[in-house]
Amino acid sequence: MIGKDVYDRLKSKIILYRDKIKLCIYSTKIKEIFRTYDLNIAINRLNKLLDKYDYIPRVLQKWMRKKIIPGFERLNIFMRD
Numbered sequence: 001m002i003g004k005d006v007y008d009r010l011k012s013k014i015i016l017y018r019d020k021i022k023l024c025i026y027s028t029k030i031k032e033i034f035r036t037y038d039l040n041i042a043i044n045r046l047n048k049l050l051d052k053y054d055y056i057p058r059v060l061q062k063w064m065r066k067k068i069i070p071g072f073e074r075l076n077i078f079m080r081d
Contacts, residue, residue: 005059030049030064
């Protein structure tokens with residue numbers, strides 16, 4: 001779901017190249033949180049990302065606020081099983 005919002009912005013000619021790179025880097029970091037099978041690593045990655053919250057592009061901040069942080073508990077439950 002994040003991919004669609006990121007892809008739309010990457011295709012945009014209005015957004016600067018360096019902002020596109022930043023968007024790619026942070027979206028990859030978000031995806032890495034959910035690609036791990038170790039709960040402690042996932043929590044550590046999320047905490048590192050939250051430490052840099054102000055530097056994350058706004059579209060990803062919105063995703064983190066509304067979807068990722070509230071849904072992280074479901075990920076934890078899935079990983080425990």
